[in-house]
Amino acid sequence: MIEKDITSEKTTHETFTQEEYMVMKRDLLRPIQQIGTWGKVWIAFLVAVCLCGVYAYYIQETKSKYVTVSLRDYTMWGVYISNFVFFVALSLIGVLMSAVLKLTNFQWYRPLSRIAEVIAVAAIMLAGISIVAAMGRPDRLYYLVTHGRIQSPIVWDIIVILTYVATSIVLLFIPMIPSMSTCKNHLTNKPKWQMKMYDILSFGWEGTAEQWKILKKSVKILTVLVIPLGVSIHTVTAWLFATTLRSEWDSTNFGAYFVSGAFLLGVAGMVVAVFVIRKAYKLENYLTEMHFDKLGKALVLMSFIYIYFNINEYLVPAYKMSGLHENHLLNLFIGEEAIFYWSVVLFGMLIPASLPLIPSMRKPLPLTIIAVCVVIAAWFKRYLIVIPGLAHPYLPIQDVPDSWRHYSPSLIEMTIVAATFAAMMLIVTLFAKFFPIISVWEVAEGKLEGKDEIINYK
């Protein structure tokens, strides 16, 4: 069942032998076959952080919000909402790495697509959890369904998140069906239930021509579907802000500004994930320096696009400096949040736009360091979008306790945010423990179809 016959496309299989294919299978199934001590420690750590988050949420829901969270009348949206926006942005990684590259016939996406899709599924789930944490009471979600108005952006957001979760899961799962068959046939010493799971999830996959045809067609449909859906989800998230009457969010640029930021974060998140997975599972032969080189170039491109939208978002209102924007903008540029703001500009835009232009900076380690800076800056960027503007309402803040004027997240809030990050990493880690984190058949097919690009690069 060599993939050369998967489609009627022309292949050059003579340079990719059955033996090479078996070596690849063994390599890519290794993370599932064995789990080391460090792997167990890592999982235990993530579970512990998640449990701390669950306990913090229990405290938040059972005690007064006034005591447990720092949200007040003015800053009524805090780190939960900025965390939500961050995770929604991160979830666009699947669209970029899987769908866009696939449809534009770039071959280097192949070992990255499943990593991107699982991160996308995990991120969008955690985005949903962040918004439930922000709601204060989980039952409000039910009332949003039973009493929500279809005209409200919050209802659109719920609809688009649920749709994106479903699409991302299906897009992750369908290309995994041949891998399930591979797991079923090649994994040994695994519990019976796990083998049974592979058997059920392989849907009787035997690699027949008709089965390949159905699979390819389904993946193609989903690939086309997920692009507008991914763009919609982040645009609707931007509209949650832009449809309000608050001056700092009153922008027609907001949807595109959010989407461009999400693509930058997506590439940076991908670099970090690829680096960690490559090291942890010793997959250097599959996640090569070429991938870092390509991702580095993508990082530069996305940074420049994001800088362009930031200029539109900040410099145009700053040029006019109207009364409504003045307080907020001056606070960011030279006021209380200036160090924060300029750090985000430096680490989140200028550095990723310039350093990866140097070829040596596109090597795995330097690029990962740059990407980590971008990811951290991206989280704080969402913080700066959501929070400081709330402290500058139209009417001056008067006769309120001092704690209402400033917001700094409480321990409970930070624990829940930390738990969402741990949960995201836990989902990716557990996924890699049960399913091939790199799609065997997609890589093999790529080696056959795009051998020049994959093997003979540089």
Place this chain on the structure above:
Amino acid sequence: MKSYKYILIICFGFFLNFHLWGQEKEASMTLSFEKADTNYVCKVQVSSENKPVAEIAVKLYVQRLYGLLPIGKEVTTDENGVAIFDFPKNIPLNSEGKLIVLAKVEDDENYGSFETQGETKWGAQPDLLKLAHSERSISASRGQAPIYFIVASIVIIAGIWGTLLYVVLQVFKLKRYKLTSKKI
């Protein structure tokens, strides 16, 4: 020594006198509603020790859900201790069909702050039925969304979920081709 005590007692007496003299006097108000021609007026009578209190500033409010709605500007009582307010006819009545009206004197130098309240049925009965069946618009209630909006939403949602469902059904078709076709 004795003379010193007398001085102390006299000083204390003066202090007590000044204190009592400087203390705010008690006053009270009564509200009455009258119809003068086509206008409605609210009269506030301020009195202290059964005597009218003139030249005292009175404010009038109507109680709303989250606060007090001022009715006109403050009015100073005349020599009869009466302040007259023109009362609007279009304030929406509460759920019991009434308005709670409050008259307040705030920080008067002689009488301090005091208030009284009364009820009236002068006002407009909100047409809740009309509110519920107002025109369809983006800002209307859940049941009054514009038709084009509902149709567009359903078409988009059904299109996407329909495609998803189609793809998922394709997966279940995989088993059908398990043995019937030639294995590659």
